[in-house]
Amino acid sequence: MQSLNKTLQELMRGQNIVGNIQQTMKQVYADEDVQAFLNRNRDRLSKEAIRRGESKLYEFFHEKQLIKKGVPTVAPGYSPQLIISAGQVDVTYVPTKQLIEQQRQRHIKRLVSSINMPKFIKNASYDDYYLNEDMQTDTRMRAMQAAMDFTENYTKNNFQPGLYLYGKFGVGKTYLLGAIANELAKTKEIATTMVHFPSFAVEMRNSIKQNNTGQKLDAIKRAPVLMLDDIGAGAMTTWVRDDILGVILEYRMQEELPTFFSSNFSMTELQNNHLAINTQGDNEPLKAERIMERIKFLSREVEMEGKNLRDKG
Template sequence: MKKLGDEIKAMMGQQTNFNAKFAEIMKRVMADEDVNAFLTQNQDQLADGAVSRGAAKLYEFYNDKQQVAKGEKTFAPGYFPRLVVNDHLIDISYTASPEVVAKKQQKALQQRIVTIMMPKDIRQARLSKFDHDAERFNALDAALNFVDQVQEPGFEPGIYLSGPFGVGKTYLLGALANELAEKGIKTTLVHFPSFAVEMKSAIGNNTVAEQVDRIKKAPILMLDDIGADSMSSWIRDDVLGVILEYRMQQQLPTFFSSNFTMDQLANEHLRVNQRGDDEPLKAQRLMQRIRFLAREVPMEGYNRRQQN
């Protein structure tokens, strides 16, 4: 096999194959520290004539490297060039920069969280930023326990967060969803009062079944603000009831947040429909599903919304 040094000298001496300007550029390329290191480290793997045949690849690497160093736009923005040996010849591969890797990871996390009519800032919620004062410690502890247990065999019930306005129930659900996303678990968060309004519009579009299906089959479902608005019998029985019945049968973790305790939800909200009809049996049937799917954890504290 021809010595690598002899091949480089021969290539650089072939003025008939390179015009003067390109020959000058190639001299700089060959003098580059990274090019030299690559050729030296891989000389036993490179075929005879690999340097001559790979001149364009070496120049591409050198040029992209210079552009990256100057902060200029490259052929593959956000990616660093790297010389490699491919079938005994010189080639280039591109490695994602830390910024590109971080963006890809963030995009992957976001794709694991489906939000339906939830506040935009819920995507920035984190359990590490959740105030764990005495009044809210039990809720945080329950969330952390769920994260630890959710990938274990068997059904892991969700959490029913009850408490007054502004204590952080929605934030905790969002923070938990983000924590689960980092573990590769997909979560759907739904602001239920807004979803109920959307479902009424879906009647005219004939998309009720489609809308219900996308919610009921979510691997993990979080229904925010249950009980915030009065509920019609149709929403209670044919929408919420269908969603919860499916999830109970399939044993899919489900979370709730509400200003009502479970008992209050059963006796004050679900029992009486929009027309004022008292329907205790239907309310109890729905509550049986909720109690199966989630365990109630009260949250107290001051109203953080009034502080902002």
């Protein structure tokens, strides 16, 4: 077995440290954390065990100094801790608070999945919602309050209807849906799936060729929280209305799974002008009513008015 001095020399040389070993170890033993560790374990560590563990004490001290200087360490994102292993001094590395927070934020973002949704929903939050004096309206305030009430009161085993947000282009409907999804992820660790419905309808039609329509539909309808954005914006074929939207809503109603919608149309307008009239121009009011019954069960209508937030002028 090589001597302790040789071990330390090799360790210090590998870390580009030149100097007197005794002087270096004097600094190590003067470190508050090293002293606290040795005092805390003085009944468990003999002098010989401490002497044999000097390379570990030095490793701990050196890595800690690198972290203070902001220099890359042997384990980025982890901080060294002195421990006793099999009666010997050893060093373990534990995640820093910063790394834990980064991991938590990544976990939160993974809880919100989106299909053909705008990038801004990733960072949407209640704090940045459009409630400044220039943008504030009574309906935006009511929508915001309804959203906050949902996220505050929602629990997995107690059905709570979502929101049906409607209003003109650019009033903040999609942003508010994103804020709700992010808040659920952050405070309740609830997974949300956000779907731009017109794009999803096109995707479902294309999936027929790949024979995976059922798989895609199943993933959407089972989402713990589902948000269908811009419903009513695209042409509604009978197949999309009955075999896609209808199947999703029927499953979610039976399972009592919260569902959100955004639309440029009120519920009445959506039913009469969009769901009832198919792409061939046929009027099918009973089928439209059936779909709307499920939407009304799953959500509560909230109007949003205000300036077009997309207008940069």
